[in-house]
Amino acid sequence: VSAFSRLLYTLRALTRRRQAEAELDEELAFHLDREAAMFERTGLSPDDARREAERQFGGVLRYREETQDVRGLSWLDDLRIDSGFALRLVRRYPSFSANVIVIAALGIAACATTFSLVSGILLSPLPFSKADRVATLNLKSAAGNVTASLPLHVYHAIAASPVIDAIAAFFPDNGAVDWDGEPESIRTELVTASFFKVFDFQLALGRPFTESEAFEKAPVALLGNELWRTRFNGDSAVLGRRITLDDKPLTIIGVMPPRFRAHFVTEPAVWLPMSVTVAESSQGHGTINAVVRVVDTVTLERAEAWLGATIQARMVENRGADSVSARPGLMPMSERIYGHVQRPLLVLLGAVLLVLLLVAANVGTMFLARSAARDQELGVRRALGASRGRQTRQLVTEAVTLTAMGGLLGVAVSYWGVDVIRGLGFRVLPRMDAVALDWRVVLFAVAATMLTGVVGGLAPALTSTRRTTTTPDLSAARVTSQRTSSALVVAQIALSVVLLVGGGLLMKSFLKIVPDDPGFATEKRATLFVWLSATPSFPDTSGVATRRFVHSVSDRMRAATGVRDVAAMTFAPLDGMVYSANIEIPDQPPPEKPLWASQNLVTPNFFDVMQIEIRRGRAFASSDDEGAERVVIVNETAASRWWPGENPIGRAITLKESRETFTATVVGVSGDTRMSGTDTRIRPEIYLPVGQHNPRFVTFIAHTSGDPRSVMRDLQRTLWSVAPRLPIETSSDLATIAAESVRRQRFFSVAITLFAVAAVVLTALGIYGLLAFAVVQRRREIGIRIALGAPARSVGGLVMRRALFMGMTGVAFGMLLATWLSKYMEAVLLEVAARDAGVFAAAAVGVLVVAIAAACLPVFQALRVDPMESLRV
Amino acid sequence: MRVAERALEGRQSAIDMMVLKALSLDDMHGWGISQYIQRVSKDVLQLNQGSLYPALHRLERDGFIRAEWRASDNNRRARYYRLTAAGRRQLDIEHETWVIFSDAVARVMAS
Numbered sequence: 004v005s006a007f008s009r010l011l012y013t014l015r016a017l018t019r020r021r022q023a024e025a026e027l028d029e030e031l032a033f034h035l036d037r038e039a040a041m042f043e044r045t046g047l048s049p050d051d052a053r054r055e056a057e058r059q060f061g062g063v064l065r066y067r068e069e070t071q072d073v074r075g076l077s078w079l080d081d082l083r084i085d086s087g088f089a090l091r092l093v094r095r096y097p098s099f100s101a102n103v104i105v106i107a108a109l110g111i112a113a114c115a116t117t118f119s120l121v122s123g124i125l126l127s128p129l130p131f132s133k134a135d136r137v138a139t140l141n142l143k144s145a146a147g148n149v150t151a152s153l154p155l156h157v158y159h160a161i162a163a164s165p166v167i168d169a170i171a172a173f174f175p176d177n178g179a180v181d182w183d184g185e186p187e188s189i190r191t192e193l194v195t196a197s198f199f200k201v202f203d204f205q206l207a208l209g210r211p212f213t214e215s216e217a218f219e220k221a222p223v224a225l226l227g228n229e230l231w232r233t234r235f236n237g238d239s240a241v242l243g244r245r246i247t248l249d250d251k252p253l254t255i256i257g258v259m260p261p262r263f264r265a266h267f268v269t270e271p272a273v274w275l276p277m278s279v280t281v282a283e284s285s286q287g288h289g290t291i292n293a294v295v296r297v298v299d300t301v302t303l304e305r306a307e308a309w310l311g312a313t314i315q316a317r318m319v320e321n322r323g324a325d326s327v328s329a330r331p332g333l334m335p336m337s338e339r340i341y342g343h344v345q346r347p348l349l350v351l352l353g354a355v356l357l358v359l360l361l362v363a364a365n366v367g368t369m370f371l372a373r374s375a376a377r378d379q380e381l382g383v384r385r386a387l388g389a390s391r392g393r394q395t396r397q398l399v400t401e402a403v404t405l406t407a408m409g410g411l412l413g414v415a416v417s418y419w420g421v422d423v424i425r426g427l428g429f430r431v432l433p434r435m436d437a438v439a440l441d442w443r444v445v446l447f448a449v450a451a452t453m454l455t456g457v458v459g460g461l462a463p464a465l466t467s468t469r470r471t472t473t474t475p476d477l478s479a480a481r482v483t484s485q486r487t488s489s490a491l492v493v494a495q496i497a498l499s500v501v502l503l504v505g506g507g508l509l510m511k512s513f514l515k516i517v518p519d520d521p522g523f524a525t526e527k528r529a530t531l532f533v534w535l536s537a538t539p540s541f542p543d544t545s546g547v548a549t550r551r552f553v554h555s556v557s558d559r560m561r562a563a564t565g566v567r568d569v570a571a572m573t574f575a576p577l578d579g580m581v582y583s584a585n586i587e588i589p590d591q592p593p594p595e596k597p598l599w600a601s602q603n604l605v606t607p608n609f610f611d612v613m614q615i616e617i618r619r620g621r622a623f624a625s626s627d628d629e630g631a632e633r634v635v636i637v638n639e640t641a642a643s644r645w646w647p648g649e650n651p652i653g654r655a656i657t658l659k660e661s662r663e664t665f666t667a668t669v670v671g672v673s674g675d676t677r678m679s680g681t682d683t684r685i686r687p688e689i690y691l692p693v694g695q696h697n698p699r700f701v702t703f704i705a706h707t708s709g710d711p712r713s714v715m716r717d718l719q720r721t722l723w724s725v726a727p728r729l730p731i732e733t734s735s736d737l738a739t740i741a742a743e744s745v746r747r748q749r750f751f752s753v754a755i756t757l758f759a760v761a762a763v764v765l766t767a768l769g770i771y772g773l774l775a776f777a778v779v780q781r782r783r784e785i786g787i788r789i790a791l792g793a794p795a796r797s798v799g800g801l802v803m804r805r806a807l808f809m810g811m812t813g814v815a816f817g818m819l820l821a822t823w824l825s826k827y828m829e830a831v832l833l834e835v836a837a838r839d840a841g842v843f844a845a846a847a848v849g850v851l852v853v854a855i856a857a858a859c860l861p862v863f864q865a866l867r868v869d870p871m872e873s874l875r876v
Numbered sequence: 877m878r879v880a881e882r883a884l885e886g887r888q889s890a891i892d893m894m895v896l897k898a899l900s901l902d903d904m905h906g907w908g909i910s911q912y913i914q915r916v917s918k919d920v921l922q923l924n925q926g927s928l929y930p931a932l933h934r935l936e937r938d939g940f941i942r943a944e945w946r947a948s949d950n951n952r953r954a955r956y957y958r959l960t961a962a963g964r965r966q967l968d969i970e971h972e973t974w975v976i977f978s979d980a981v982a983r984v985m986a987s
Contacts, residue, residue, distance in 0.1 A: 026945075030955045031929065033948075034907040038925070061924025069930040073937060 027070060031063060081393070085400035092401060093408075099373055100405055103366055106765065107409025107455050108416060110362030113761065115413060115440075115448040116420035117355045117754065120428065121348055122447070123438030124341050130263060132203040133296075136168070138303055138333035139266060140293040142318045149332065150318050152290035157316045158279060161295065161331060164313065166306040168296040171198035172279050175267065179540060179730035181247040182234070186540065186723075188730030189230070191248070192271035195279060201296045202265050207231075209242050209257025217276040224253040225274040228261045248273060250539045262436040266294070266339045295333070307333045341433050347751050347831045348432075353824070354505055354758045361498040361762050363455040364491045365769050367462035370402055371488045372776045374463030395464040402460030403453065410452030414445065431746045462487055488773050489809055495769045496813025496850055497820055499762040503846035504821040506752070506759030508828055511842055512835040513745070513752040521741065522676030523576065523613040528737040529711035530575045531703045531718055533729055540728040546629075546697035552726060553693055553701055557606060559721045560705055565714045567706045570612035571693060573603045575702045575737070576678040577744040582700075584689065587657040588645055589666060600641055600687040601678060602658075604698045609690070610636075610673060612706050620652045620671035628694040635667035641687030642672045656689070667691065704737070711736040751831070763850065767857040770809065774802055774861035782868055790870035799862040806858030813854075814847045821846070891923065891931045893974060896959065896967040899941055905954040906932060932957060940966050 038056035043049060057063060093100040128134065140161065141151045153161075162170045174193040179186045199211035207228060216223055224246065226235070235241045245252045253275075264270040279291060297306040311330035318329040334342075374381065384394060421440050428435045466487045535541050535549050553571050560569040574580040584602035587593065607623040610616075618639060627634050635656060642651040657666045675685045703722070707714050715734050722731065742749075778785070781801075788798060825837040835842075898904060898912045909932075910925040935941045940963035948954035959967070 026955070027929075029953070030906060033905065033952060033954050034910070034925065034929075036952075037907045037950075059924075060926040062926060066924070066926030066929050069927075070933045073930050073933040 024071070027067065031067060035060060035063070081396060082400060085397045086404045088397070089401040089404035093405065096373065099369065103369055103402075103405045103459070104409040104412065106362060106365055106369075106768075107406040107452070108412035109761070110359060110455065110765075111406075111410045111413030111448055111451050112416035112420055113758065114355045114359050114451050115417040115444050116424055117351055118447045119417070119421045119438050119440060119444045120424060120432065121352050122441055122443040124432060124434045125345060125348060126443055127434075127437045127441065129336060129340065130204060130260065133299070134336055135303075136297045136299065137201060137336040138295055138297065139336065139339050140170075140295055141332045141334060142316055142329040143332040144318055144327050144329045146327070148318070150329075151292050152318075153293055153331075154290055154316060155279065157314060157331065158291050158293055160314045161293070161310060164310060166298055166301050166309045168298045169197050169200040170293055170295045171195045171201040172277065172291045172293045173198065173265075174277055174292065175271075176275075177534075177730075177732070178248045178273065179538070179728065180273070181250075181728065184728075186728040186730045188732050189248075189272040190269055191273045191275055192267065193275045193277035195277055198265075198294075201294050203296075204260060204263065207258040207260045208239055209255070211257065212276040217278045218280065220276060220278065222251060222253045223256045223276060224248070225257045225259055226255055227270050227272045227274065228259050228263060229270050230272040231258045246273070248275075266336055268433070294336075297333070303333050303335055307331070344432055344747075347747075350505070350828060350831055351751060351754060353827070354502060354755050357498050357502055358758050358762055359451050359454065361495050361502075361765055363458035364495045364498070365765050366402070366406060366455050366459035368488045368491045368495075368769050368773055370398075370459045370463045371466065371491070372772060374398070374466070375776075375780065395461070398464040399457055399460030402458075403456030406452050406456035406459060409455075410448055413452075414440070414448050417444070417448070427750060430743070431750045462491060489805075492766075492769050492773050493809050493813040493816065495762075495766040496810060496854060497817035499759070499766040499853075500814055500817025500846050500850050501821045501824060502755070502759040502762040503849060504817075504825065504843055505828060506756040507842035507846055508825070508832055508835055508837065508839060509748075509752040509755050511839060512832045513748045515834045521577065521678075522674055523615050523737075524706075525737040525741045527707045527709070527711055528612075529705040529707055529715060529718060529734070530736060530740065531705075531722060531734045532575060532732045533701050533703075533722070533726075534732055535699045535701065535729075540730065541726055544697070544699065549698050549701075550693060553606065553698055556703060556722055556725045559725060560703065560718055563714060563717045563721055565708050566718070567708055568608060568612050569703055569705045570609040571604075571606045571698070571701050571703050572609055573605075573698070573700050573702065575704070575733075575735070575740055576676065577737070577741050581679050585659040586645075586687075586689070587659065589655050589657055591645075598645070598687070600637075600689045603678075603688070603690050604693050604696050605690050606693050609704075612704055613676075615676060616674040618672045618674055619650070620669070622671055623690075623692040623694075625694065627692040631695070633665055633667040633695055634670045634692060636671040636673050636690040637669055638673050638685075638688040639675045640685045641689060642669075644687055658689075711738075763853055766850070767853050770806060770854050770857040771860060774806060774858050775864060777805070778802060778861050778865045778868075785865055785868045786870040786872070789868060795866050798865050798868075802862045802865050803855070803858055806854050806861075807851075810851045810854035814850055817850070818843060818847060889970065891927060892935060893967070893970040895928065895931055895935060895957075896940065896963055896970065899957055899959040900964065900967055903956045903958045905948060905956050907954075909957070935963065939963075 035053070035056050038059060039049070039052040042052035042055045047055060060066070131137065139151065140153055140158075141149050142153060142157070143149050158170070158172065161167055172195045176191045176193055177188055178191045180189050194212075196212045196214045196217040206225070208231075209225070211225070212221075212223065215221075226241065231237060231241060235244075241255055241258065244255050246255065247253070253273075259274065262270065297303055301309070310333070314331050316329045316331060317326040381394065384397075418440050421438065421444075425435055425438055428438065535544055535552065541552075557569045557571060560566055573582055581601045582603070583599050586598040586600050588598070605623070607625050607627070610622045617636070619642075620636070623634070623636065635658075637645070637651060637656075645651070645656070646654055651669045651672060654669050655666050656669065657664060673688075673690065676688070677685060678688060679686065703718070705711065705714070705718055719731055719734060723729065785798060785801070788801075821843065822838065829837040894913050895909055898909045901912075904912065906928055907925075910928055913923075932941070932943075936943055936957070940960060941957045942960055943955050943957050945953050946956045
């Protein structure tokens with residue numbers, strides 16, 4: 004109560020300040036008049052009576068001021084005076100002030116920008132009401148395996164459970180929309196009518212599906228907001244219009260809210276109704292993916308426990324193995340959407356906070372250096388009766404005024420920085436659309452500003468106010484302030500080491516997973532991926548038809564200008580999609596674990612176009628067709644694993660496909676490639692000739708003479724000239740795919756490395772500033788040493804020793820801190836130990852080298868001190 | 877021990893307590909309070925009348941008393957203070973503390 008009423012009182016006093024002052028004057032005047040009147044009645048003259056009244060009162064001005072102090076205005080007055088003074092100081096020390104402002108601005112901009120990621124992704128509420136009640140369903144086995152595919156009877160059992168408010172099934176799909184003759188492959192999402200109950204949100208336009216529409220699979224659709232804006236210009240008259248999806252006309256009944264994509268990674272372009280009962284009878288694959296909304300009265304944990312206790316299910320753990328018993332599990336929607344980036348983001352936030360501390364320490368050293376130059380002014384202030392607290396307040400206000408300017412600038416910069424980071428994080432991090440310069444970010448920036456300002460102001464205040472006024476022992480004062488700045492510089496060095504270790508670990512982890520040589524050419528290779536499913540746009544999926552399609556598309560593309568050669572394979576490398584084949588080797592005893600290999604159907608010129616060397620035997624030829632003997636090419640890893648120390652050429656392998664089992668003869672061994680991207684282990688790979696199989700997934704790889712993007716339209720049109728209206732799933736190029744495959748890791752490692760570099764630069768500035776200042780302060784001493792014949796080595800040594808001492812101490816503390824903090828890094832590192840000795844050593848050496856380099860200029864300045872000049876001062 | 881520490885906060889809290897006591901009898905303006913203290917203490921407590929005002933404003937800030945402008949007996953506007961419920965509680969606490977403390981001091985001095 005008291006704190007609140009005090010605040011109210013101060014606020015009232017503040018807003019009605021003039022009135023309050025007038026009221027106080029009136030109150031005091033009333034008192035004096037009454038007192039004087041009393042004395043007049045005892046016979047004193049009016050003048051004497053007034054004097055006596057004032058004597059009784061005991062100093063009108065004094066008590067008036069004391070009362071005003073009570074009113075809590077004085078600190079505000081102080082603040083006004085101090086910040087006014089600080090602003091005058093900016094004009095007096097422009098370069099110093101500019102330094103502080105710029106460093107604070109950069110630090111705060113970097114921190115606010117990075118914090119916007121945390122704010123947008125982790126802290127901002129999910130775009131549906133009571134998101135904490137929504138979860139995805141899965142099955143967990145006792146061994147800890149998880150599958151999101153639920154048998155239908157489990158779905159129905161969960162739907163009937165009392166802890167479940169609503170359950171909805173969804174099925175991600177693809178479709179081809181016809182835009183005036185040009186087919187576009189779009190992402191569709193089939194959802195049950197209850198989906199809109201599970202995710203409780205407002206449509207941008209129209210209405211959701213009804214139960215009966217879902218049951219009948221009625222020809223209605225909801226548009227994704229993105230598609231609505233790009234294809235229909237955000238026209239609200241879109242309701243009732245039709246689109247043609249896979250040759251079926253659909254009526255548009257609504258539009259999703261902006262950027263709505265539930266828990267899906269990409270925003271579906273069209274949402275279609277589905278029904279679990281219909282799926283049951285027609286699709287028949289027996290399993291379904293589902294989301295639930297748990298009733299308000301139980302927690303997700305309790306609901307999960309309840310479901311686990313009441314519902315028995317079975318799941319298949321390994322392909323080909325028997326099913327095991329499993330329990331239904333709930334994964335909270337928040338975890339489903341951003342759980343996988345929470346760790347890396349928190350590591351990044353940690354790095355940001357370290358940088359912030361470093362900026363604060365840096366600003367602190369700068370203020371310390373300047374306060375030493377202001378000794379006299381501060382001494383005079385104390386002599387005139389400024390209390391220690393008052394002086395501290397003044398110094399802190401000065402520092403905060405400067406960093407506030409920096410903070411303002413920093414927020415302005417991060418306005419642009421947030422845009423940049425959104426570009427960088429797009430398709431790397433979830434929820435990038437929620438990342439903005441929101442109130443949390445601004446609040447964070449304000450807190451960061453205050454922190455740097457307070458540290459910046461307290462550092463000199465704590466050292467300078469300690470001195471006594473009567474004996475201004477300046478040399479003693481210098482020692483304290485130098486000691487404090489040394490401590491601050493050591494802190495900066497330690498923080499740099501920590502950041503360098505963190506950045507180094509992430510970079511090393513990143514470089515390990517980025518194959519410098521994936522084993523095939525990536526530049527100037529355009530890719531087009533199509534799926535030959537039995538849709539109206541590609542009705543005949545017999546081997547003859549698909550082979551003819553591959554052949555004629557390749558031929559026509561090859562004829563296009565700017566195209567050197569065209570090959571085809573199953574899935575583009577590094578794209579995350581791999582076709583695994585089960586292998587047996589006929590003349591060997593069956594191994595304990597079944598053998599698997601990535602399998603690719605390729606055209607004869609594939610190895611040429613991809614520049615994959617054939618190490619042994621031969622590549623495929625056009626003669627490897629249906630009539631010929633079945634052949635296969637294996638990579639070196641497969642060859643050495645399956646026939647160690649033997650010549651694999653002429654050996655046979657048996658492929659067990661779902662439709663057929665056949666044996667093929669090895670005719671060649673290809674060089675190893677890293678087809679599967681971020682996974683560094685090279686797996687056994689086998690290549691089969693297109694001519695002997697039925698290619699249903701086809702990626703055309705065009706070796707172009709120029710930028711592969713420039714011929715993309717031509718390549719697409721060429722493909723449509725062979726198969727009109729066949730949707731192209733993806734068109735890209737290998738260099739882009741390779742870069743994309745490691746984007747997330749690259750994003751975090753680049754971000755943290757940038758911080759580390761900034762940290763080292765700041766630290767170097769701090770070391771340089773401190774030593775240079777020390778040289779200036781010790782001019783006279785250095786002059787005397789030189790005059791007395793000290794050799795350059797010892798003069799330079801004075802400065803260098805100090806740098807080395809600070810460097811070593813800082814590095815030692817930094818290593819300890821980094822060792823302790825590295826355990827939090829473990830979860831985000833791939834293929835690198837959190838205590839990688841190389842990285843730690845490199846960080847330590849790097850920081851020491853920087854410390855020495857930063858000391859070189861001050862050493863040089865010390866050597867140039869002219870003894871005559873310095874002694875005359 | 878706590879009691880002694882509190883009471884020894886000194887003159888300031890003594891003034892606060894007397895102000896609260898005065899206002900517990902009736903609403904008064906500043907001058908009235910100073911007259912009351914002088915009269916009741918039989919002129920023993922010769923404190924500067926001015927020191928009442930920081931105390932009054934502090935008590936007002938802390939919510940123990942509330943102020944309002946009223947016409948005084950000579951028809952001028954005067955700032956009258958009134959005890960709040962919190963102030964009444966505070967007076968009880970301070971009074972009790974004071975009694976315990978002064979008793980204790982008296983016993984020590986008499987021994």
